[in-house]
Amino acid sequence: MTHRDLDSCLRQLVILGALAVLLVPAARGHSALLGWLPLWLLGMPLAAWWSLRRFPLPTVALRLPRRRRAQARRRTRHPAASPRIARRA
Numbered sequence: 001m002t003h004r005d006l007d008s009c010l011r012q013l014v015i016l017g018a019l020a021v022l023l024v025p026a027a028r029g030h031s032a033l034l035g036w037l038p039l040w041l042l043g044m045p046l047a048a049w050w051s052l053r054r055f056p057l058p059t060v061a062l063r064l065p066r067r068r069r070a071q072a073r074r075r076t077r078h079p080a081a082s083p084r085i086a087r088r089a
Contacts, residue, residue, distance in 0.1 A: 003052075010049040017041035 001009075020027040021038050034040055 010045055013045040014049055017045055
């Protein structure tokens with residue numbers, strides 16, 4: 001299967017999943033076996049198609065400012081601070 005074949009197959013799955021979610025009320029529900037059906041009918045094919053296209057960033061994510069936070073530091077444990085285990089003879 002070539003890249004173009006996979007792209008067209010995923011595009012068709014996204015279209016069919018969207019139509020199923022929009023037109024079939026049972027497809028908007030929950031299944032005991034699969035869980036939330038719109039995730040499997042629309043979300044997963046969209047994620048696969050997006051990953052096939054090499055993860056282009058949405059335009060909204062490009063406009064949002066980046067948060068600047070300090071990175072958490074690791075706390076070093078001193079051997080004296082650890083509890084001692086008494087050995088029984």
